Amino acid sequence: MKVDQTDKKILELLSINGRMSYVDIGKELGLSRVAVRERVNQMMEKGIIEKFSVVINSEAVGKTVSAFFEVDCERDNKTGVLCGGSETRTDGTVAAW
Secondary structure (H helix, E strand, O other), X not given: OOOOHHHHHHHHHHHHOOOOOHHHHHHHHOOXXXXXXXXXXXXXXXXXXXXXXXXXXXXXXXXXXXXXXXXXXXXXXXXXXXXXXXXXXXXXXXXXX
């Protein structure tokens, strides 16, 4: 499925507010509720939209976790390899579960 400008705008609106109604999206774009629903359903069927999810404020529900890690690595001056492998350096948190 080719994603046109209307689909891109629907995706943009849903990424800002995943609970936005099809009626409200339709008003923004000049489409009917049914037209928006059909477009969203097609994007779901094609895997463009994989799922709708919620981001939970863990502090608000009393679930807080802090973890600190320290990794010491040295670069091999002959090969330039860091820590003896072919790691890719990433700054920041990659994933936390």
